[in-house]
Amino acid sequence: MPAQITLRxxxxxxxxxxxxxxxxxxxxxHVSQPPLTQRIQALERDLGVQLFTRSGxxxxxxxxxxxxxxxxxxTLAQAERVREVARQAGQGEAGRLRVWVVxxxxxxxxxxxxxxxxxxxxxxxxxxxxxxxxxAALDAxxxxxxxxxxxxxxxxxxxGVRQMVIGGDRLMLVLPSTHPKALAEKVALADIAExxxxxxxxxNSVALHRHVMELWTRSGLVPHTTQTAQNGIAMLALVSGGFxxxxxxxxxxxxxxxNVVWKPIDMDEQSTTSPIVMLYRTDGQNEKxxxxxxxxxxxxxxxxx
Numbered sequence: 182m183p184a185q186i187t188l189r190x191x192x193x194x195x196x197x198x199x200x201x202x203x204x205x206x207x208x209x210x211h212v213s214q215p216p217l218t219q220r221i222q223a224l225e226r227d228l229g230v231q232l233f234t235r236s237g238x239x240x241x242x243x244x245x246x247x248x249x250x251x252x253x254x255x256t257l258a259q260a261e262r263v264r265e266v267a268r269q270a271g272q273g274e275a276g277r278l279r280v281w282v283v284x285x286x287x288x289x290x291x292x293x294x295x296x297x298x299x300x301x302x303x304x305x306x307x308x309x310x311x312x313x314x315x316x317a318a319l320d321a322x323x324x325x326x327x328x329x330x331x332x333x334x335x336x337x338x339x340x341g342v343r344q345m346v347i348g349g350d351r352l353m354l355v356l357p358s359t360h361p362k363a364l365a366e367k368v369a370l371a372d373i374a375e376x377x378x379x380x381x382x383x384x385n386s387v388a389l390h391r392h393v394m395e396l397w398t399r400s401g402l403v404p405h406t407t408q409t410a411q412n413g414i415a416m417l418a419l420v421s422g423g424f425x426x427x428x429x430x431x432x433x434x435x436x437x438x439x440n441v442v443w444k445p446i447d448m449d450e451q452s453t454t455s456p457i458v459m460l461y462r463t464d465g466q467n468e469k470x471x472x473x474x475x476x477x478x479x480x481x482x483x484x485x486x
Contacts, residue, residue: 188260190224191253193217194232198242198250266305276470277307281318282331283386284413288432289348289457291481292331299477306470314385314412322460328471329461333430334388341464345475347482350431351453352392354444355420367447370400377425378404379416386412392455393428399452417441430455 196206197217207214225232232246242250280296287293300308313321318330322342331347354368362368383390397404407425410416416427417438434443446453459478461471 186224186227188257190220190227191257193220194224195250195253195257197221197233197240198246198253201240203240276305276467277309278329278467278470278474279327280308280310280329280331280474281313281321281327282310283315283318283333283457284312285333285350285430285432285457286312286331288435289331289482292347292478295474295477295481298481299474303470303473315388316385319460322462325462328467329459329474331457331459332388333386333455333457334392339460341462342460343463345459345461345479345483346456347459347478349454349456351450352396352428352446352455353431353434353453354446355417355427355429356442356444357420357423357426358440358442359423360426360442362444363442365444368444369447370397370402370404373426374400374402375405377407379408379410379419379425379427380404380406381416382409382411389430389455396428396446396448396452400448432457 193206193210193212196209197203200206200209203214203218203221207217210217221232228245228249230245230249231243232249233240234243296308296310300306315332318327318332319339321327322330323339354370354373356363356368356373362372381390381393408419410419410427413429413433414436416429417433417436419425420427421438421440423440428446431443459475461475
């Protein structure tokens, strides 16, 4: 079986080839000359070719030596790259981070800044962020298909998962700009109870659907639901088109949708408040990368105590 070539052998060979002198190469490597000469001779035997022609202390590469030098330098560079990747991974500077968020997350003050700053400062991390529904985000977190999920309202206790409130908003009424209450300061649900209402599809927006229905129940009313929609943008479009009224998170008011007005609901403000929560596994596959991102979110989004 051919002898295995080591990285040390290659580094000794490269040093001699670049210095064209055994004594200078030995000084560069901080070794004595005899062991260096012996290692080069052993490498030549292992490869079955002569790498140098020798004339006193001066050496020159043979044609075979020049070809081997190119590959040796490339091999050592790749080995150094392996060490650097390992170091970055160990420090949380490299890897992959998978983040799934509900549509409101990018509008949370500081969240987009945190994500952009993290990607800028950690180019070695593959950052994958996708918009999805709260149910899908939670399921993916349970199944370890994502590292972090951002959803609306605190989730039920999940084994191995921590929660951190990163922001919040309030639920507001969204009316067509031609609505009779378009100029009112606040609007009570009783004022629109008989009008067409657009509701979140329960299977996609569990928390929002539940929260909206809680507001109606608190008012002792049942909405006249004529249509459901898959997400907030679709609901805004329907309201803009005059298909009904809706209740949406105030963060979505940053979307420039024509022909709609946003109105506070005339009820206890605490009832309409909705926290936005980041969930992450405590036993994730990319703990150090994840910890770094969480620190960015904490810095940009979470006010000090």
